[in-house]
Amino acid sequence: MQFDTMAILATHQPDPITGAVVQPIHLATTFARNAANELPGPYGYARVNNPTREALEKALITLEGGAASLAFGSGQAATMALFQALRPGDHVLVGTDAYYGTPALLEEVFHPWGLTYTRVDMSNFDAVQASLHENTRVVWCETPSNPMLSITDLLTISRLAHEAGALVVCDNTWATPVLQRPIDLNCDIVMHSTTKYLSGHSDVLGGALIFKRDDEFTKRVRQIQGLSGAVPSPFDCWLVSRGLKTLGVRVRAQMATAQAVADFLDGHPAIQRVHYPGLANHPDRALIHQQMNGPGAMLSVQVHGGADDAIRFIGQLKLITRATSLGGVESLIEHRASVEGPATKTPQNLVRLSVGLEHAEDLIADLAQALDRLH
Incomplete structure (x- = not known):
């Protein structure tokens, strides 16, 4: 199926009650229990999950080819939750030509907390391999990079990282799944600032992580998001879903x-x-x-x-x-x-x-x- 068709099908969910062609926005922050104190469905409190947010996450799974997805209030919130899922003493490898906010987050917030990181030219495979340590948990790629538009060979970087036991995260904001699907190139996690192309109209702030596997690390990030509250509003999720239709x-x-x-x-x-x-x-x-x-x-x-x-x-x-x-x-x-x-x-x-x-x-x-x- 071609991308444009997938984008429409992934976001076209007629309301089962009214038949409305455009999906409704569920603004509720809490959901009622029955007389037996049981929830009638999977929703209890909006910080944990929400029908409109879930609809966006399912669409992103389809478009990026993942197994799980989490929508956030911004791209930086998504990045932060992922780094928070690591432990003090863990090591992150990040490209020298990455979006400036990513190494700034590592330096200003996580380095004092005990997370270490190294910046390396991702096109220099010898340097990448030499920078992979026993405690390297994440290799952070961005391709095309911001702002020099350098290209990272995701298949090669993924092979090197996986041999060292590290996860590969790709910031796919600039390429979008229209042009590049990092999970198909053996990356483990895709990050998006949904503020950009996915919403496409400069009117919503958002971010997302799409995971190749719904494993223990994914569950850890999901737990952190729920505890910290780094979630987008239902209306913001609806706006991003609308943008996906024309992506x-x-x-x-x-x-x-x-x-x-x-x-x-x-x-x-x-x-x-x-x-x-x-x-x-x-x-x-x-x-x-x-x-x-x-x-x-x-x-x-x-x-x-x-x-x-x-x-x-x-x-x-x-x-x-x-x-x-x-x-x-x-x-x-x-x-x-x-x-x-x-x-x-x-x-x-x-x-x-x-x-x-x-x-x-x-x-x-x-x-x-x-x-x-x-x-």
Whole structure:
């Protein structure tokens, strides 16, 4: 079955009582017991489970090919619950080019608690193998990475990690299951910021974990979520489920436009370098074809000059909005180093562009006039 069909079937659940085609939003925080003090169904209290949240989790299981799923109030909440399921003294391996919030969480919250971590170039398999220790429990991958769009060979990393007894977690936010299914590539857990492409309209905050197995580790994460209350609201879950219906159509349209934009920017005299998996000169071109169904709709651009030049460039844009986040229907651009702060490893002349659903010619015209003003 093709992805678009699966997305509709996974989220199309007519109400069995009313026949409503659109699934209802269950806002109840608690559920009544009968005279014998028994719950009539599986729901008791919304922090533990909720019908609307459960519907979203079942859809994510279908789309990512997992066995269990947990929806969270944000991507960072999902990441935090997973790390909380580890023990003091455990070790995490994370890519050098990971979303800055992931190592920040490890350094600021979990390192003082006793969790150790190492950052490594995931494309250097010798370095990865040398960094795997007896106490390594999780290898955290992100591909394409944020913001440099480097590609991780998930099959090879999974093999190395599993040989060392570690779980592989893949942040699949940028690729989405439309373009990449990490569980099919031997990863154990998939993480999503559902704020981004899965919801797709810049109007909901959310996260998710999808597990290859419903095992003891999965149960531990589920327990932590229930105890800590890192859950999304029913309305937020409903919004993400609604976004899933059009995910395939949106991503493919955005990707086609992103390719046109990247082709225009590549070789432009004001541009030093374009980072986009769809370019013929991308160093991981063969790997991209092997594990992805397309290059996605995110690209990063380094202008000639420094931070001032990058900021001046995006300041001239008329159509593309200067804002953090990605995956929405509107195109967004940001000076990434400014967002990440003083500890950033991102080049100062780099801007990150999330391509939306505007027409490619209009986006290119906006970028062209802004670049012309740099001279």
